Amino acid sequence: MQSKKYLIILSFLTFSILSHAQTYKFQDDRLSAEERSENLVSLLSLEEKVGQMLNAAPAIPRLGIPAYDWWNEVLHGVARTPYYTTVFPQAIAMAATFNPDALNKMADYAALEGRAIYNDAIKTGKSGQRYVGLTYWTPNINIFRDPRWGRGQETYGEDPYLTGTLGKAFVKGLQGDDPKYLKAAACAKHYAVHSGPEPSRHVFNVSPTMYDLWDTYLPAFKDLVVDAKVAGVMCAYNAFKGQPCCASDDLMTDILRNQWQFKGYVTSDCWAIDDFYKNHKTHPDAASAAADAVIHGTDIDCGTAAYKALVDAVKQGKISEKQIDISVQRLFTIRFRLGMFDDVAKVKYAQTPKSVLESQAHQAHALKMARESMVLLKNQNQILPLSKNLKKIVVLGPNADNTIAVLGNYNGIPSTTITALKGIQDKVGAQTQVVYEQAVNFTNDTLLRYINLDNYFSFEGKQGFKAEYFDNQNLSGLPIFVRNEKSIQNFWQEGQIVVNNLKAYNFSARYTADYKAHETGEITFELEGDDGYKFFINGKEVLNAWTRNRWGAKTFKLAIEKDKVYRLVVEYQQTEGKASIQLRTGTRYKQDFDALAKKHQDADAFIFVGGISPQLEGEEMPVNYPGFNGGDRTSILLPQVQTDLMKALKKTQKPIVFVMMTGSAIATPWEAAHVPAIINAWYAGQSAGTAIADVIFGDYNPSGKLPLTFYASDKDLPDFEDYNMANRTYKYFKGKALFPFGYGLSYTNFNYTWDNKPSQNVYKENEIINTAVNIKNIGNKDGDEVLQVYIKYPQSDKLLPLKELRYYKRLSINQKQSANTKINIPINDLKKWDDTKQALTLVSGKYGLFIGSHSEDAKLNFEFFVQN
Structure with missing residues (x-):
């Protein structure tokens, strides 16, 4: 090295x-990049x-x-x-x-x-x-x-x-x-x-x-x-x-x-x-x-x-x-x-x-974008925003305190990450009791109750683990340092001293201990690390996240007999960035949703932070939970176990806010009908929790819009492997979407009127539709609106879009104020492929232009004809 x-x-x-x-000529910076490259x-x-x-x-x-x-x-x-x-x-x-x-x-x-x-x-x-x-x-x-x-x-x-x-x-x-x-x-x-x-x-x-x-x-x-x-x-x-x-x-x-x-x-x-x-x-x-x-x-x-x-x-x-x-x-x-x-x-x-790096301006912009990305899908009876003066809020769900979910994939690592739980706690302060329970996993209701078994780990007569550290990434050669550690609970910042002069990058470690079973039954080991790790029990590899470790902790359930000894070995390697390795133990238990709801009957509101995460969806992943396969999903439905929990919460008749994290469209037919408030929070980055809390408690008026169709059912989808676009996306889908493309609610209301309705109704190649719209904020909150302009195409046996976005603009409009927007749609942009002419060509016929706040919202309409 x-x-x-x-x-x-x-x-x-x-x-x-x-x-x-x-x-050499290539060293002359007065020449063009192409000339220098050719010489080199x-x-x-x-x-x-x-x-x-x-x-x-x-x-x-x-x-x-x-x-x-x-x-x-x-x-x-x-x-x-x-x-x-x-x-x-x-x-x-x-x-x-x-x-x-x-x-x-x-x-x-x-x-x-x-x-x-x-x-x-x-x-x-x-x-x-x-x-x-x-x-x-x-x-x-x-x-x-x-x-x-x-x-x-x-x-x-x-x-x-x-x-x-x-x-x-x-x-x-x-x-x-x-x-x-x-x-x-x-x-x-x-x-x-x-x-x-x-x-x-x-x-x-x-x-x-x-x-x-x-x-x-x-x-x-x-x-x-x-x-x-x-x-x-x-x-x-x-x-x-x-x-x-x-x-x-x-x-x-x-x-x-x-x-x-x-x-x-x-x-x-x-x-x-x-x-x-x-x-x-x-x-x-x-x-x-x-x-x-x-x-x-x-x-x-x-x-x-x-x-x-x-x-x-x-x-x-x-x-x-x-x-x-x-x-x-x-x-x-x-x-x-x-x-x-x-x-x-x-x-x-x-x-x-x-x-x-992480300058104040950059962090402020990350928060701004997180806020603007939040999509309010439902707000029955204006349950949101919640008051900051509630006495007790119960925060539940697999994404409530999940830093992996908010950071998405292909991500960097910030020095501070705000989860939904942290954002809510920061927002309401000490005057409100915020109770957190994970309550459920993404796809099942069997959780891990952590127990401390440190006293049952020993090696060669010493309590704890034998820890060996190597100055390379593959445990090769002799360790440069060996010591006893009571448990495996290590976290280092990059460059921090691990032992002696060994810094926390480009190193590896091996931890060995004998576990003497404290009872007969089963025990679950949970291992989590950054970068890679392997776990062996009695010489057999039971977990391997050595090279592809980006999905959080991994667990292994071991059947144990009282007083029997099991040799545990954890191998760990770190390249760059922060370093961490933890081994935890616990017993599995099944969550009783009704008992959980009854336990918190005195809550003023439930905030359930669920959905899915990059631990389940992403690039070529070894994930095969129900509804998921290899990084993809086999079903777009919200995992049933999460719906079951919300059904139990619904019985309390207390307000429920469903914060859904996802990188894709999730079908939530029960929630759309029965949960009063739904926020789609995506994977919103380092400031996700702050943005979520800002929306929930009214410090930011939501303005995000769906960039994809949220379908109601798996039945709405063609074969995944079929790349033909018929009946796909809002442009060609003939069914009824649960939440359409471009959709997103606000805490205020906007009124649309023509400022300059087109007078021309026949257009030819190279011409432009010129129009203007006035949008007025008629509510009681300042807010942003995303004006959207769609074109309807002639429909015949030939495949053409049912509708197609051709212009949009985000507008910040204070309450009782208006904004005027000029819109220009070039007719040439409406050309579609013609197999006979083997070229993009205008299709003659009757078209429509409509303007609104999403793809099924025609607040303003205009019909016109195109002559080719």
Whole structure:
């Protein structure tokens, strides 16, 4: 590890010397990034060029080129880094704000934090490591076509127009506006027809109609590539019309490179090139797969380095070295545009200090976005907001005090995280008794009652555990320190001293003890750690979260006999960031919901914080609880056990507020009919709890809108694997939604009137519908309204949208005040794919335009005709 650090430092020193002497043309910052890249690539050997096409590109010391890892994430704040960063709401929650300006600012702030991390990594010898670079593989602009997809939480919802406008705002904020240098490099993923199922993502092949391709799956990518000038694109795992996406004639060559003239870089999704020959079986070996991917314009292989076979592929004539040059030039062009080889005094962002991390402005914006993301789904008899002067509030549920849920996935780690419980406690203060009981798990009512068994653990005559610490991540060699520890309850901040001079990163530990059973029966061990751990009982591995540990604590139930001895071994490894490892013990018990409700009969209100969490939905996860499979869901219904608990609470006749955390649409037919207040709180980031409490107690007037349809039943959904859009999303769904796209209540009311109703009712190509609307806040609270404009299309045997969002705007309007908004809808934006003409074409016929607060709210209507 030390030699690698010295090599990195030496590389920078070497480059500094060469730069001063202006030895090579590529060192002249007066030239364009393209000219410099072309010169640099001309100096490289074939082997050196191929090395630069791996996500972890090695250093080239002779030219002063430092190592660089392209892989970094900034979905909703800089993620996975060893630094504390600001964690904004999950992407789907940010979409619920319907606020491109806020998303633009969030991306700007995140890019600043990323610059600070990159600059500090150079100073501290960490450059070249993963998750400290300036190339971020975000945003995920796949269309959330089916609510069962676990990664839908990473997207901006089901609508291409909303996704495109938010995606463009994000890219422009992240990349900055400097004419020469990028602040950071964004990457649009996963190009282009990709949205589950997760368990089959490495093998499935999709062949959507050309209409669906151009109407649903491509518009947001075109927005980012053509309009926002995104620096990168990531191609998807799956195949498209029989070809892996990263080697698709249609997607990569014809559309991306030729039609859209994309000049940036393309990276594969990680290990996607391996899928060519291992899973899709479209190519015989790595050399053939790598050559075909590069020929189709995939410049980086993220994964296990299938691209190393490119050297042989060139020698075998499968690809020319000139084609390799094209890809490597694209990659170095991005690095030159990021200012990685220039004097820091000349690069606008290279002086960004660490003090921007979690700055006051960034934290304030995270709270603002969390507030704006909250969607009030129901407020019967205006039960909300609750009074802050209640005597007793009972907070229940699996997400009430769950920091994993509020942070989502692809997340950073903030120094402070506010759960719903903490936010409520902070809001009401000491004058209100706030009682917390988890009460229920996500999918079952069997809980763990913790018990202290420290006195039953011993090793070689000493009470407690033998703790061995190693100065590496894999327990290799002899421990550098051994001591006795009474229990395993360890937490360290990054860099904190663990023992002697061992700091809390890049280390491992082993804890060993004999447990003498205190009774006959069963005991449950609960293990939780950051980063990875394994648990052995009598030499048998019973838990393994060594490399994929992001779902919270794991448990193992052991049948025990009184006085029998069981050898326990916990192995633990830590890389970077905070370090923690805890072993807890307890007994399982079944919750009695009626008894629980009776116990708290004196409560003034119940707040149930449930839903689901990133522990259940996400990317390719080993989760198989009822209703969940591999990161996806098999049912969109709220788990029945949570409904059963709320039914018991309902019997008390006390107010119930259901706070639902989720990254996707949940069907709640019983709750919608019987629970008086429902707030959809998503995974709202580090300040989620504060935002939830602000809404519940009236310090913020809710204004979030649903960026996807909340269906009533699983029966409303077509086959998950069917990528045709008929009867999918609000645009084509012919049923009745439980809560429609764009829906969200407020504590005030708004009145809509025409300010300038269109007088023209026949339009042709290149014309624009011009109108204006007045919105008045007629209630007694200041509030935000999201004006939404939809187009209704002619209906015939041909598939066309039933309705389609074409404009929206968030407006802040004080009580009794009004806001005027001008609306312009270009007729050309209404073009749809025509198979006969093989082009986007206007469809003649009768159209409708309606304006309101969601997709089923036509407060203002206007009919018109389009002539082609």
